[in-house]
Amino acid sequence: MSIKFSQLTHTRMKKIALTCFAVLLTFFVFAQASDPIIGKWQNPSGEGKIEIYKKGNKYFGKLYWIKDANKKDEKNPDASLRGRKIQGLEILTNFTKNGDTYQDGQIYDPKSGKTYSCKMTLKGKDKLDIRGYMGVSLLGRTETWKRIE
Structure with missing residues (x-):
């Protein structure tokens, strides 16, 4: 049971990290666009x-x-x-x-x-x-x- 929990946590952490990266990238792109x-x-x-x-x-x-x-x-x-x-x-x-x-x-x-x-x-x-x-x-x-x- 603990192996599945560990794998689930690792998968969730990857998804959270990718989501955070996407949000930061979007913010950076819009910040550049607002300051041409x-x-x-x-x-x-x-x-x-x-x-x-x-x-x-x-x-x-x-x-x-x-x-x-x-x-x-x-x-x-x-x-x-x-x-x-x-x-x-x-x-x-x-x-x-x-x-x-x-x-x-x-x-x-x-x-x-x-x-x-x-x-x-x-x-x-x-x-x-x-x-x-x-x-x-x-x-x-x-x-x-x-x-x-």
Whole structure:
């Protein structure tokens, strides 16, 4: 009798574990769908690839690949940071979601060493407009990033 009970318990545990896995997988898929900005993007020049992710209720982006992986942050206004590599830098910080727009964040431009106010707007599922500006959004520049796998 105890062998059957043990086998029954093992079978039930497998079913429970599979059900939990399916629920978690479904949750993950829906979480990704509700945050379509999350993923990997390439800038128009092809020099950099950025991964956008969520921490808490804010969005951030890391420059995970650049053509010159050894390039340093030479233009940084903080002299103590000029020796760090650009690859791996978090260049997008503190964005909040408002529909298809992600706003109230900042973008760091390692080419100039400057940090700008920034907003990002999804244009379909594979295009993202990045607008960096100083002061008001009218005084800025927009470039379109493309989603990559």
